[in-house]
Amino acid sequence: MTGTNTGATALDPVTITDDLSDVLVGATPTGTPAATVGDAPTLDGTTLNWTGALAVGQSVTLTYTVTVDDDVAAATILTNTVNGSAQPPGPVPPLTPPPVSTQHPVPGFELTKTADPASGSTVNGGDTITYTVTGTNTGATVLDPVTITDDLSAVLSDAELTGTPTATVGDAPTLAGTTLTWTGALAVGGSVTLTYTVTVDDDVAAGTVLTNTVTGSAQPPVDPEDPDRPVPPLTPPPVSTEHPVPGFEVTKSSDPTTGSTVRAGDTITYTVTGTNTGATVLDPVTLTDDLSAVLTGATLTGAPTASLGDAPVLAGTTLTWTGSLAVDESVTLTYTVTVDDDVAAGTILTNTVTGVAQPRGTRRTRTTRCPRSPRPRSRPSTRCPVSPSRRRPTPPPAPSSRAVTRSPTPSPAPTPAPRSWTRSR
Structure with a gap:
């Protein structure tokens, strides 16, 4: 700030008052204020004051510095207004030139991203986002230019763009390779909204995560009094969305293996495994083992066990386990049956397991099921036919070391052959 005596008389006192109330809300004084004439100005609250005398043609320059706070809010305007009063000689009113102000606006640029379904929701093949x-x-x-860049490399590897991307301001965004870009200008308070849709590939692999990251850059205007001084662009933090693809696999095995024949008294041990093959927690997970075609010819032996959570429970002829599975986690159920003594030959002990798993944040469940009709070996079903013979034959006893003498049993007398008669007439 500079105060100058432009008249033909001394000015005494001269008072310069700088109102910093709209500066110090977003900045902090740095160093000590200085004056080229007299004492240094003093800061009282948010007001900087200097008082002294100026001879004809003399000037005083006050200098001070503030540093804009790191957390200054966007759209803040640091406004600084200075007033002056100078008293000429004699009983005359003081001179009060018009106030002088400076303004330094704080630019701001914000970037947001949403998705439908919301980020974190699971998606499956054929779903749209x-x-x-x-x-x-x-x-x-004003911000000009503004550039928004959306990296779709981790989306379009497992999905396809559907329709044409749109923008509410300026030209539509363009897709080059896997990068969607929009460039334009935004007035104070202005917004631009970009919208586009993808369809998840039918063959998307379980465990895939469709990740979409957007970045932005916005250029504030340069200082009109120093146009060569570079002004860095505004670059808000990147914003991402994620859509994991769930997966749930059920397998089943038996000992003896499926297809083996069994006899009365034999045991069959079944092993059922449910695995979370996706990229999200599954909760709840329910494994249901239909034993109706097993327990008609066999009896459960011992208590079923589970490697995770509570043991499965048998209600009627249905064995059920319910729990949750973290990503890559598995649960294994084990139980044994003994084939009944009176089981009919030709019976087939068929065992079919189904599974249902609920991914978090999804609109539908993942179901794995095997019908009883013959299916590829990968289906979670077992079939054990019963052999026509009863229990497996008992091996003959080992020969005794003692000699045993038996009396021979007389052979019955031969039966005379029948005689034929011929009668003559």
């Missing part, structure tokens, strides 16, 4: 990206000028200056 609609992305919405919004860039907003939250500051007090």
Whole structure:
């Protein structure tokens, strides 16, 4: 600030008052204020004051510095207004020139991204995801240019763009390779919204995560008094969405293996495994083993066990386990049956397991099921036919070391052959 005596008389006193109330809300004084004439100015609260005398043609320059706070809010305007009063000689009113102000607006640029279904929700092959990206000028200056860049490399590897991307301001965004880009300008308070949709590939692998990351850059105006001084662009933090693909696999085996024949008294041990093959927690998970075609010819032996959570429970002829599975986690159920003594030959002990798993944040469940009709070996079903013979034959006893003498049993007398008679007439 500079105060100058432009008249033909001395000015005494001269008072310069700088109102910093709209500066210090977003900045902090740095160093000590200085004056080229007289004492240094003093800061009282948010008011800087200097008082002295100026001879004809003399000037005083006050200098001070503030540092803008790191957490200054976008759209803040640091306004600084200075007033002056100078007293000429004699009983005359003081001179009061018009106030002088400076303004330094704080720019701001905000980037948001949403998706439908929401980020974190699971998706499956054939599902659609609609992305919405919004860039907003939250500051007090025009932003030009503004560039929004959406990296779709981890989306389009397992999904396809559906339809044409749109923008609410300026031209539509363009897709080059796997990068979606929009460039334009935003007035103070202005926003642009980009919208586009993808369809998840039918053959997307369980465990895949469709990750979408958007970045932005916005250029505030340069200082009109120093246009060559570079002004860095605003770069808000990247914003991402994630859509994991769930997976649930059920397998079943038996000992003896499926297809083996069994006889009365034999045991069959069944092993059922449910595995979370996806990229999200499954909760709840339910494994249901239909034993109706097993317990008609066999009896459960011992208590079923589970490697995780509570043991499965048998209600009627249905064995059920319910729990949750973290990513890559498995549960194994084990139980044994003994083939009944009176089981009919030709019976087939068929055992079919089904599974249902609920991914978190999804609109549908993952189901794994095997019908009883013959299916590939990978289906979670076992079939054990019963042999026509009863119990497996008992091996003959080992020969005794003692000699045993038996009396021979007389052979019955031969039966005379019948004689034929011929009668003559």
